[in-house]
Amino acid sequence: MILGYDSSVGTVSLFLALLAVVAELATATAIVLWIGGHFSPALRRLGQAAVDAVAPSALTLAALVATVCMTGSLYFSEVAHFPPCHLCWLQRFCMYPLVPILGIAAWRQAGRVRPYAAALALIGACISAYHVALEHHPEWESSVCDPKNPCTLIWVKRLGYLTIPTMALSGFALIITLLAVSRAGDRPVPSELPRSDVHGFH
Amino acid sequence: MASTKSKPKSGAVAAARKKQPPWLWIGVAAVVVVLAVAALASSGGSGGKNKTAAGTEQTRPVTVTGAALPELPQSGGDDPAVGKEIPEAKGQSFDGTPVDIRNDGRAKLILFVAHWCPHCQREVPLLAGYLKSHPLPAGVDLYTVATATSSTRPNYPPSAWLSKVGWKAPTMADSDDGKAANGFGLSAFPYFVAVDGSGKVVARTTGEITTDEFAGLADKTLGNK
Numbered sequence: 354m355i356l357g358y359d360s361s362v363g364t365v366s367l368f369l370a371l372l373a374v375v376a377e378l379a380t381a382t383a384i385v386l387w388i389g390g391h392f393s394p395a396l397r398r399l400g401q402a403a404v405d406a407v408a409p410s411a412l413t414l415a416a417l418v419a420t421v422c423m424t425g426s427l428y429f430s431e432v433a434h435f436p437p438c439h440l441c442w443l444q445r446f447c448m449y450p451l452v453p454i455l456g457i458a459a460w461r462q463a464g465r466v467r468p469y470a471a472a473l474a475l476i477g478a479c480i481s482a483y484h485v486a487l488e489h490h491p492e493w494e495s496s497v498c499d500p501k502n503p504c505t506l507i508w509v510k511r512l513g514y515l516t517i518p519t520m521a522l523s524g525f526a527l528i529i530t531l532l533a534v535s536r537a538g539d540r541p542v543p544s545e546l547p548r549s550d551v552h553g554f555h
Numbered sequence: 556m557a558s559t560k561s562k563p564k565s566g567a568v569a570a571a572r573k574k575q576p577p578w579l580w581i582g583v584a585a586v587v588v589v590l591a592v593a594a595l596a597s598s599g600g601s602g603g604k605n606k607t608a609a610g611t612e613q614t615r616p617v618t619v620t621g622a623a624l625p626e627l628p629q630s631g632g633d634d635p636a637v638g639k640e641i642p643e644a645k646g647q648s649f650d651g652t653p654v655d656i657r658n659d660g661r662a663k664l665i666l667f668v669a670h671w672c673p674h675c676q677r678e679v680p681l682l683a684g685y686l687k688s689h690p691l692p693a694g695v696d697l698y699t700v701a702t703a704t705s706s707t708r709p710n711y712p713p714s715a716w717l718s719k720v721g722w723k724a725p726t727m728a729d730s731d732d733g734k735a736a737n738g739f740g741l742s743a744f745p746y747f748v749a750v751d752g753s754g755k756v757v758a759r760t761t762g763e764i765t766t767d768e769f770a771g772l773a774d775k776t777l778g779n780k
Binding site for chain 2: 360363367406414433491500507
């Protein structure tokens with residue numbers, strides 16, 4: 354898509370798009386390992402190794418992802434001057450609080466915060482998914498364009514598919530994945546449990 | 556079952572979390588650096604995408620004389636502009652060719668589009684294809700006004716977009732402050748104004764329309780219901 358922004362905005366949007374691709378790959382890998390682990394012992398071992406490696410840092414990584422998403426959205430609105438639409442604001446309401454919530458949770462190792470952060474990220478992901486769908490089906494919103502700032506307006510499209518709400522969806526998905534990994538890391542693996550615990554009886 | 560739900564004590568968890576593997580953070584930092592370098596390296600030529608042909612301007616001065624049409628109500632109901640005379644708009648196309656929309660005794664359809672509007676991006680190619688095989692009735696002229704043009708918005712510039720989709724109708728490049736759009740009472744995109752031979756509005760509509768509806772608008776300009 355031909356876009357009117359200058360080259361610095363193009364560079365930053367491409368950088369954010371590449372980060373979104375990494376987020377999507379990480380999320381897809383986690384899903385494959387999780388589902389595959391139910392069927393393949395090798396994938397289960399691989400998944401467990403990944404959890405062991407990532408879980409201690411998962412909350413910090415999730416806070417980092419939320420911070421990058423927030424910084425990116427502020428860059429688009431305050432530096433590139435792409436005014437946020439109604440749905441963009443709703444996604445911001447979900448993403449921005451995750452920065453202090455996950456940051457403090459990571460600092461204090463407060464795993465109990467995970468369900469609340471996950472709920473917020475899930476709501477944000479649903480809004481992002483709807484926004485992405487609207488970009489493909491503008492008639493769902495209306496048959497006309499609001500002259501001011503319609504939600505169907507695609508400000509950025511990188512690598513053929515990465516628009517701003519697509520990047521937000523990738524960020525929300527990775528945050529949910531990291532929260533799941535963090536929780537999985539808290540669970541004792543079956544081999545570490547006392548024998549009676551494996552069966553669930555005393 | 557209670558024992559399966561037991562978790563390590565919080566102190567143990569905290570201790571475990573402190574053992575965050577340094578290689579993970581080194582890896583994250585390396586990925587970020589590689590992506591930043593890739594973005595910088597591949598953005599070198601992006602500035603040329605938005606350049607337009609020499610002598611082409613995306614907005615041009617427009618002069619509107621006569622009473623402005625009232626804005627088309629989005630809530631439906633009777634259109635207050637029907638029966639009113641259109642104002643006269645004098646402007647230029649992207650390349651500077653004069654384009655005047657005036658009461659010249661001919662029926663006309665005027666289409667207002669914005670390059671960034673996804674509905675306009677679907678409507679214009681649809682009508683361009685239709686007009687190739689179904690020209691407008693003799694005595695009906697078609698004008699386009701490219702308005703709300705902004706270099707910071709997607710699908711810029713409008714001249715390249717309209718050329719790419721094969722749009723042949725005379726196109727006025729509206730002024731930066733949208734004088735033509737304001738003069739004709741635009742409230743949303745795409746926006747159609749049907750005018751009869753006496754220069755009076757017979758119908759207005761906004762949003763995507765079908766080719767049959769477009770043909771119906773053309774018929775209305777000739778006094779056909």
